[in-house]
Amino acid sequence: MKQGKLIVFEGVSGTGKETQAKLLQRYLEKKHIQSVIVYHPTPELKELLLNWRKQRHIDVTTEVYLLLADRYDRVRQIINPALKKGQWVISLRNAVSARVYQGTTPKMRSWIRKEFSRFEPIPYRLFHFTITPEQALKRIMKRHKKTGEAIGKFENIQALENKLRAYRDVLHDMPHISIDAALAISTIHKKIISSL
Amino acid sequence: MRKGFFVTFEGGEGAGKSIQVQILASYLREEGYKVTVTREPGGTRIGEQIRSITHSQENVDLDSKAEAYLMAAARAQHVAEVISPSIDAGRIVISDRFVDSSIVYQGYGRKLGAEFISKLNEVAVNGAVPDVTVLLDIPFEIGMKRRHDSKKSTDRLDLQQQDFYERVYKGYQTLARTNADRYVIIDAKQSVEQVATEIRNIVSKKIKKHFNNG
Numbered sequence: 001m002k003q004g005k006l007i008v009f010e011g012v013s014g015t016g017k018e019t020q021a022k023l024l025q026r027y028l029e030k031k032h033i034q035s036v037i038v039y040h041p042t043p044e045l046k047e048l049l050l051n052w053r054k055q056r057h058i059d060v061t062t063e064v065y066l067l068l069a070d071r072y073d074r075v076r077q078i079i080n081p082a083l084k085k086g087q088w089v090i091s092l093r094n095a096v097s098a099r100v101y102q103g104t105t106p107k108m109r110s111w112i113r114k115e116f117s118r119f120e121p122i123p124y125r126l127f128h129f130t131i132t133p134e135q136a137l138k139r140i141m142k143r144h145k146k147t148g149e150a151i152g153k154f155e156n157i158q159a160l161e162n163k164l165r166a167y168r169d170v171l172h173d174m175p176h177i178s179i180d181a182a183l184a185i186s187t188i189h190k191k192i193i194s195s196l
Numbered sequence: 197m198r199k200g201f202f203v204t205f206e207g208g209e210g211a212g213k214s215i216q217v218q219i220l221a222s223y224l225r226e227e228g229y230k231v232t233v234t235r236e237p238g239g240t241r242i243g244e245q246i247r248s249i250t251h252s253q254e255n256v257d258l259d260s261k262a263e264a265y266l267m268a269a270a271r272a273q274h275v276a277e278v279i280s281p282s283i284d285a286g287r288i289v290i291s292d293r294f295v296d297s298s299i300v301y302q303g304y305g306r307k308l309g310a311e312f313i314s315k316l317n318e319v320a321v322n323g324a325v326p327d328v329t330v331l332l333d334i335p336f337e338i339g340m341k342r343r344h345d346s347k348k349s350t351d352r353l354d355l356q357q358q359d360f361y362e363r364v365y366k367g368y369q370t371l372a373r374t375n376a377d378r379y380v381i382i383d384a385k386q387s388v389e390q391v392a393t394e395i396r397n398i399v400s401k402k403i404k405k406h407f408n409n410g
Contacts, residue, residue, distance in 0.1 A: 056242050059276035061319055065269030073262050111319055119261075 004035075004083040006121050007196075008091045010171075011129030012163050013155065014139030015181035016188065020129075021090045023189045028088055035088040038074055040097060045070040050150055064102045068115055071095070075119050083121065095120050096174070100166040101154060109170065125195060126176040128167065133160035135182060200283040201406050202324060203399060204294040206371075207332035208364055210339035211384045212391065216332065217292045219392045220399060224288055227400070232282040235292035236270070240277045243270035260306040264313060267298050272320035279324050288403065295321050296329060296371055304367030305360050328402055330395055331372050332384035336361040 007024065009017040021037050028035045041049065045066060052058040071094075079089050095116035103109030131139075140155050154163055177195050179188055203220070205213045214235075221233045237247040246266050249255060271294075282289045295317050303310035334342075340361065372379040382394050 052242055056240075057277070058242060059273050061272040061276065061322070062242065062269050065265050065272055065320065069262050069265035069269060072265060073259065076259060076262075108319075115316070 001084075001086045004085065004087045004089060005124035006079065006083060006089045006091060008094045008096070008123040008126045009129065010093055010096045010126065010176075011167070011179075011181065012131065012136050012160055013152065014136045014143065015129035015131050016139075016185065017092050017129055019185060020127075020188055020192060021092055023185070024090055024192060027189070027193055033088055034086075035090055036078065036082045037090045037092065038078060040074070040091060040093040040095075041067055041070050042074060050152065053153060060102050060104060060108075064098060064108075064112055064115075067098050067102070071098075071116065072119050075121065079121065091123070094123070094126075096126070096167075096170055099170045100163055103166070103170070126171075126174065127179050127192060127195075128171055128176050129179050129181040130164075130167075131181040133157050133164060136160050200285065200287045200289060201403055202279070202283055202326045202328075203288065203290045204296065204326040204329045205290070205292050205332065206294070206296050206300070206329055206368060207384060208334060208336050208339045208361060208368070210342035211332035211334045212342075212388060213292050213332055215388060216330070216392060216395060217290055219388075220395055221290055223396055224290075224400070224403070229403070230285075230287040232278065232287050232289045233292075234274070234278050234289065236274060236294055236297060237267060238270070239274040239279075239291070240270070242273045242277075246270040260302060260308055263306075264298065264302050264308060264316060267302070268317050268320045271295060271298070271317060272322075275320060275322050275324050280322065283324065291326075294326060294329075296368075299371060300364050300367035304363045304370075307363070310367070310370075326378055327406065328399055329375070329379050330399065331368055331379055331381045332391070333368075333381050334384040336365050338385065 009021060011017060025035050025037060039046070049058065049063060049066070079091070082089050095113065098116065099109045099112045103112050134157070137155070137157055137160060140151065143149055144151055154160065179191060181188070183191075205217055207213055217233060217235075221231050224231050236243070237250060238244045246269060250258065250263055250266055279289055279291065295314075298317060299310050299313045302308050303313035336358075372381055380395075380398050382391055384391055386394075
């Protein structure tokens with residue numbers, strides 16, 4: 001059977017990655033292609049990290065190892081089997097996020113890259129959703145009010161600016177397609193499917 | 197302040213590590229040293245929570261690489277939260293198991309490779325290499341027998357095959373040989389008192405030398 005394809009959506013929170021993942025899934029369904037949406041980190045680990053940052057002063061290196069365990073498990077249990085069955089996998093974030101959010105030094109970043117590359121499949125397409133920090137924060141606050149989703153430690157203007165710069169550095173030597181997240185949802189969707 | 201001293205205890209099941217850690221710590225405290233006793237896996241709240249995942253009967257099929265990442269996560273937290281701050285404060289840190297346990301159990305025992313586990317843990321260890329590692333040497337048949345005679349509950353590790361423990365035993369011997377500068381091998385078939393006396397003599401000599409010469 002034909003191998004499936006791995007699509008990765010990256011970018012700071014509030015850039016519409018999840019909305020686009022669902023639109024892409026529906027598009028693929030019409031083309032009779034089964035697909036799976038996966039999150040990195042898994043929602044379970046995301047919640048654990050939020051708690052342990054608040055209550056236990058979790059060390060950033062500990063976070064990286066937990067992310068490795070979490071992603072390794074996800075790749076082994078879900079991503080690789082799905083790809084083998086010919087399904088497409090849409091991953092909301094991958095190791096790029098770990099390098100951006102936990103890679104506090106260049107040395108740390110290259111270590112994170114090396115460790116994840118032992119098992120992380122190379123994406124068929126990597127989309128980076130770009131946005132200004134002001135827009136990102138506006139969207140995050142809107143979602144927070146609407147759904148009650150917790151505000152993470154990276155979600156203020158200064159931190160967002162740093163993260164956007166970190167994304168540019170990390171993605172610099174990786175093949176990727178930039179998507180302006182300020183565009184209309186349908187425009188972005190069209191751009192994505194035309195890039196496949 | 198003068199940098200502290202780091203002692204680790206290693207050895208197979210039933211070698212008597214935890215009792216010897218307690219005896220050595222008591223002796224050193226009576227000698228006037230500030231001592232921090234800790235253990236792996238665990239040593240921190242986060243570490244204990246991770247330990248409950250890796251040691252749970254429900255996770256008999258836990259993938260060995262996923263386990264290696266989890267152990268490294270617990271270790272990174274342990275070093276950052278307990279070991280490094282205590283050593284920086286000039287204390288003596290005694291840890292019941294440390295990174296060598298991962299190298300031996302996961303690298304040799306589960307055949308992930310000593311090199312792989314050692315490299316994977318480098319960032320977690322973050323330079324906290326033990327000054328002395330006490331290997332309580334006991335043939336695994338005797339260790340297992342002691343373990344089963346005691347009232348400790350049987351956990352996941354006990355359900356594994358004999359050849360696993362043989363690999364663990366050989367792994368420790370290899371580590372002791374390649375790290376001869378810090379390894380001290382003690383015959384753990386002796387009585388608790390004899391073992392404790394040997395450890396005290398060797399370790400306290402090294403500690404005195406360390407603190408006197410700075």
